[in-house]
Amino acid sequence: xxxxxxxxxxxxxxxxxxxxxxxxxxxxxxxxxxxxxxxxxxxxxxxxxxxxxxxxxxxxxxxxxxxxxxxxxxxxxxxxxxxxxxxxxxxxxxxxxxxxxxxxxxxxxxxxxxxxxxxxxxxxxxxxxxxxxxxxxxxxxxxxxxxxxxxxxxxxxxxxxxxxxxxxxxxxxxxxxxxxxxxxxxxxxxxxxxxxxxxxxxxxxxxxxxxxxxxxxxxxxxxxxxxxxxxxxxxxxxxxxxxxxxxxxxxxxxxxxxxxxxxxxxxxxxxxxxxxxxxxxxxxxxxxxxxxxxxxxxxxxxxxxxxxxxxxxxxxxxxxxxxxxxxxxxxxxxxxxxxxxxxxxxxxxxxxxxxxxxxxxxxxxxxxxxxxxxxxxxxxxxxxxxxxxxxxxxxxxxxxxxxxxxxxxxxxxxxxxxxxxxxxxxxxxxxxxxxxxxxxxxxxxxxxxxxxxxxxxxxxxxxxxxxxxxxxxxxxxxxxxxxxxxxxxxxxxxxxxxxxxxxxxxxxxxxxxxxxxxxxxxxxxxxxxxxxxxxxxxxxxxxxxxxxxxxxxxxxxxxxxxxxxxxxxxxxxxxxxxxxxxxxxxxxxxxxxxxxxxxxxxxxxxxxxxxxxxxxxxxxxxxxxxxxxxxxxxxxxxxxxxxxxxxxxxxxxxxxxxxxxxxxxxxxxxxxxxxxxxxxxxxxxxxxxxxxxxxxxxxxxx
Numbered sequence: 001x002x003x004x005x006x007x008x009x010x011x012x013x014x015x016x017x018x019x020x021x022x023x024x025x026x027x028x029x030x031x032x033x034x035x036x037x038x039x040x041x042x043x044x045x046x047x048x049x050x051x052x053x054x055x056x057x058x059x060x061x062x063x064x065x066x067x068x069x070x071x072x073x074x075x076x077x078x079x080x081x082x083x084x085x086x087x088x089x090x091x092x093x094x095x096x097x098x099x100x101x102x103x104x105x106x107x108x109x110x111x112x113x114x115x116x117x118x119x120x121x122x123x124x125x126x127x128x129x130x131x132x133x134x135x136x137x138x139x140x141x142x143x144x145x146x147x148x149x150x151x152x153x154x155x156x157x158x159x160x161x162x163x164x165x166x167x168x169x170x171x172x173x174x175x176x177x178x179x180x181x182x183x184x185x186x187x188x189x190x191x192x193x194x195x196x197x198x199x200x201x202x203x204x205x206x207x208x209x210x211x212x213x214x215x216x217x218x219x220x221x222x223x224x225x226x227x228x229x230x231x232x233x234x235x236x237x238x239x240x241x242x243x244x245x246x247x248x249x250x251x252x253x254x255x256x257x258x259x260x261x262x263x264x265x266x267x268x269x270x271x272x273x274x275x276x277x278x279x280x281x282x283x284x285x286x287x288x289x290x291x292x293x294x295x296x297x298x299x300x301x302x303x304x305x306x307x308x309x310x311x312x313x314x315x316x317x318x319x320x321x322x323x324x325x326x327x328x329x330x331x332x333x334x335x336x337x338x339x340x341x342x343x344x345x346x347x348x349x350x351x352x353x354x355x356x357x358x359x360x361x362x363x364x365x366x367x368x369x370x371x372x373x374x375x376x377x378x379x380x381x382x383x384x385x386x387x388x389x390x391x392x393x394x395x396x397x398x399x400x401x402x403x404x405x406x407x408x409x410x411x412x413x414x415x416x417x418x419x420x421x422x423x424x425x426x427x428x429x430x431x432x433x434x435x436x437x438x439x440x441x442x443x444x445x446x447x448x449x450x451x452x453x454x455x456x457x458x459x460x461x462x463x464x465x466x467x468x469x470x471x472x473x474x475x476x477x478x479x480x481x482x483x484x485x486x487x488x489x490x491x492x493x494x495x496x497x498x499x500x501x502x503x504x505x506x507x508x509x510x511x512x513x514x515x516x517x518x519x520x521x522x523x524x525x526x527x528x529x530x531x532x533x534x535x536x537x538x539x540x541x542x543x544x545x546x547x548x549x550x551x552x553x554x555x556x557x558x559x560x561x562x563x564x565x566x567x568x569x570x571x572x573x574x575x576x577x578x579x580x581x582x583x584x585x586x587x588x589x590x591x592x593x594x595x596x597x598x599x600x601x602x603x604x605x606x607x608x609x610x611x612x613x614x615x616x617x618x619x620x621x622x623x624x625x626x627x628x629x630x631x632x633x634x635x636x637x638x639x640x641x642x643x644x645x646x647x648x649x650x651x652x653x654x655x656x657x658x659x660x661x662x663x664x665x666x667x668x669x670x671x672x673x674x675x676x677x678x679x680x681x682x683x684x685x686x687x688x689x690x691x692x693x694x695x696x697x698x699x700x701x702x
Contacts, residue, residue, distance in 0.1 A: 070200065073111045073326040074104055075255065075333070079295030080316035081116070082123025082152070085135055085356055087348070092318045092340050094135070095356050098142045098349035100321050100338055111193045113202060114143065117295035117313070118150025118259035121164070123424070125439040126363045131156040134359050136167045138352060145191050146204045148257035149174035150295060151212035154220040155444060161220075173206025173257055176232035178225045187236050190251075202253045205236050209260050209296050210270055215421075215492065217444070218546040229260055229270055230278045241284045253326070254279075254290045261297025262313075264469055264489050272296070273303075273311065280306030289331050291324055298383070302335040310335060367436030372572050379427040380583045381441055386420035387490035388471075389481070390589045392580040393423055393441070394496025400571035401448055401564070402498035405539035409450045409559045414519055415499035416539040417461070418564075419549050421492020422446065433572060438565050448561030449545035451554055455532040459517060460553045462502050465495040466589075467510040481584075485591040493549035497588045501527055505594040515594055 078097070087093025092100075104112045120139065121132020139147070149172055154161050165172050165185065175187035188205040209215070210226040233256060244251055256279065260272035268274055272294035279290050290309045294301075298316035305311060310333040314322040319340050324333040379393040380386070386394055398416045405413025425440035427433055453461075468488040471479035478486045486506040488494070503515040518527035519536065541564055544551050561567070 070197075070328045071109050071111050071194075072328055073113070073200075073202075073253065074107075075291055075293070075322075075324040075326070076101060076104055076112065076114045077117065077293045077312065077314065077322040077324070078115075078120075078318065079117035079259075079293065079314055079322075080119045080150070080298050081135075081318045082119055082316065083121060083127025083132065083135060084124060084318040085126055085138065086360055090317075090319055090340050092321060092338075092343045093348075093356070094138050094142070094318075095348035095353040096343045096346045097318065097321060098352040099346045100343065101142055102349060103346075104323075111200060113145045113191055113193070113255070115145055115204065115255060115257055115293055116147040117257050117293045118148040118208070119152040119295060120147065120150070122152040122155040123317075123443065125367065125436055125443055126360060128156075128439070128443050128445075129363050129366065130359075131160050132164070133167060136164060138355060140167075140169045141352060141355070144168075144170050146171050146173055146189055146206070146255075146257060148172075148206040148259045148293075148295070149177060149185055149208045150259040151209055151215040154212065154216040154224075157220050158222070158224065171204075171206075173204065174208040175205055175236045176210075176227040176229055177208050177212075178227065179223050184224065187232075188240065199250060199252055201251055202255055203240055203251050204255045204257060205233055206257045207233050207260065207275070209266070211266060211296075214548055214550045216548075217446075217543045218548060229258070230275050233275060234278070234282060237282065237284055252288050254285065254288060256290065256292045258292055258294045259296045260294055262294070262299055262301065263297040265491050266297070272313070276303075276305045276309050276311040280309040285309075287331075289326055289333065291326070291333050293322070293324075300337070304332055307331055363436075367434060367439065369435045370432045371435060371438065371569050372433035372577070375427055375429060375431060375433050376578050377581045378429040378583070379441075379577075379580060381423045381426040384490055385584070386423045386496065387492055387494045388420075388488050389494070389584055389591065390496065390586060391420075392583050392585065393427065394418070394420060395498065395585070395588065396571070396575065396577070396580050397423060397441070397564075397568055398496045398498035399575070400568045401539045401541075403571055404448060404561060404567040405450055405537070408448070408561050409537070409539075411450070411452075411537045412522055413450060413499065413539040414522075414536040415458070415497065417465075417495040417497050417500075417544070418541055419492055419544055420490075420494040420496060421549065422541060422543065423496070435569070438569050438572070442565045442568060444543070446541040446543050446564045448539060448564055448567055449542045450537055450539045450559045450561065451545050452556040452558070453536055453538050453554065455530045455534050455536065457553045457556075458500075458519075458530060458536060458538070459514060459532060461551060462495065462504070462514050462517060463511055464551060464553075465493060466502075466504050466506070466513045468494070469510070470506060481591065483586070483591060485593065493551070495589070500588065502589045503592055503597075504589065505592055507593060507595075515592070515597070 084091045085094050087096060101112075101114055104110075116139070121127055121135050127135045147168070147170065149161070153164065153172075162184070171186050171189040173188065174185040175183070177184045185206065188203060191202040191204055192200070194200055207229045208226060210229065212221065212224075212226055237254070240251065256275065258272045258275055260266070260270055260275060262271050262273045272292060276292045276294075279285060279292065285308065288308060292309060292311045294311065294313045297313070299313045300315040300320065301311065301313045303311050308331040310324060312322050312324060312335050314320040314337060321338040321343070323336045323338060325336070326333045377392065379396060380391050381393045385391050398418050401416035401418060402413055405416060422444060423441055424443050425437070427437050427441065466488065468491045470486045471489050473479055481487050488506060499520045501518045503517075504513045505515055506513060517530035519530055520526075521528050538554070539561075540554070542560070543549070545554055545558060547554065
């Protein structure tokens, strides 16, 4: 009896050792989860991560039965092409894309599928000129198998989005897009390339970002709702698997065509990476091969989740064609990219090349009219620039709206704003500016709207504009601009401004970054401090005026003007473009460090705001309206030169990691005895000795 008590006591004393082992196992799981949920840029994958992926691929095998006659499968995929019909520098173009597809299909002993993850039609004016219908015909001739609905599929209106379903010879898929409780598009399709073989079918499911509610003009989606992506995809999977069970079928392959993306500004629950992780935990997909083809964030990415989910995105603008190879008997796909450089050596498909040439000739004739004989400056419209901070292109477009508003409405415009996401192209230096260039910058056909607002609406508007999270590099360090100020993560809702000066500090929390706002006085040309209760007249585009990009504070009475491209064209004809020579002037939306800046008091209204010199250094102006605090040597800032990013105009994108690190997760967990803890070790040794004695005693008794 005593020996039994001795065994019980030893077991109790052994508990810390067992718990410490459990903690170690939990640590490994948590660390693995973080690794799986990180988006890895293909061009920057390390050898270590590459080896890990290969190791998983080699050891994971299809749990369902396979035969030796089963073929390998290749999935060719594109996303966010945005009307890149013509081959250009860094752009493959449709004629050579057709060649890539034809060459893969010609290979023996493999099944080839071709899919797209959305935003295929809208973008460049050559495609916009036919509302994307010309490119839809090209896709038909290339023989795509399925396509997801992207947010920009609605840019030419709901009727046009519906029309794509009629034009396309393949399914346009979105499981979570509803009108009056009914799906607007097909949720899924079954692609069966060889009906004589059972089990080689591919289930293809589409899903669209709920951000479409603010990422297309609200008038384009009246009555349309977008349900939660993950819940909807899992719902469709349940329906398909239940039906398959009833029909005694077994689908081994799933392709999820997602237009969700991995932008850090996108809610976590709406990201493609979150969907991929959720699918890896879906028990109904255990032992099946799942390939998530994503779009929307224009990211080059490839990673795996769990044992059977492969996630891929090609970037954008047909700079790459994605290729996922599924080997017979293996769960995880092997992703690769075919780049524009590799495609250069290919011979264009003659049928598609003839079609593209015809489309281009028609477009060129319509848009060759010269507006400005020679543009003296580059007007920079790169995505990673206009969506982050003030740019010269944003200034000239906003100035065009402001100038139109001085006589085009019943009341003079006080300030003008336009969203960076609506500026789509750079206008080159030392070349003529044509109608085609103008439409390339403003491809959406937006009109000018003037809204009556109060000062509080303006303040709220700029807090939203400047509310993005901060950019971080691969080491999770904040990325700063040439002034040492943290850069915002790109957001299509970032506002380019005319008639106002906004001082802000990105070191502060979102919603508290706006330090001061000044509005240009029509009478004396000076800038008055914003009055939160005063009525102002704001000129913008009809997209923002209708609440696009989440600007719901812009209500009030409204007047409509002409198309933005018309006003822009008229302004370019008379403007001195040399005044826009600085790409990032920091002169209207002005990034400052509030720790070194004393803002003017309320009594200082009417004074000119602080200018910024060419070296981007703040200096006190003549009227001493704003003062800079002088730092003593002891308060000198930490040198941030090693953290600074190359000028945004260089097009270098900083990779962003997603999800908590393990250390962050661990800090939130309840503490358990740690492996190697002194108390844990002593108790474990005592328990082990007592356990041995107890077991020996029991054996003697037996």
